[in-house]
Amino acid sequence: MGDPASVVPLEFVAVKDSLSYEDVPVEILDCQVTRLRNKEVASVKVWWRSPSVEGATWKAEVAMKAKYPHLFPSNSTPA
Known part of the structure; x- marks a missing residue:
């Protein structure tokens, strides 16, 4: 038995010809730099x-x- 609350309305899904869709990034919330042995990511x-x-x-x-x-932002400096 399905859950009607989990059904996604079709008008919100932009399905491509390949029957896939793309997640949309809304905004950048935070940034961090992880230090590995010999580089930073x-x-x-x-x-x-x-x-x-x-x-x-x-x-x-x-x-x-x-x-x-x-x-x-265009004025951001590279990390």
Whole structure:
């Protein structure tokens, strides 16, 4: 038996021809630099909005800047 509260309305899902959809990043919540043995890795906490779930995850800053530059202020300095 299904739960009617967990049904996602179709008008909110933008399904592509390949029958997939893309999560949409809403904003950058936080940033951190993790120090490994011989390098530092910059990460950002991203707030995502998707049809299935809303939430935040940590992602690599370089990858997020390359794919979603509009989320980063133009006057920010590289980490």
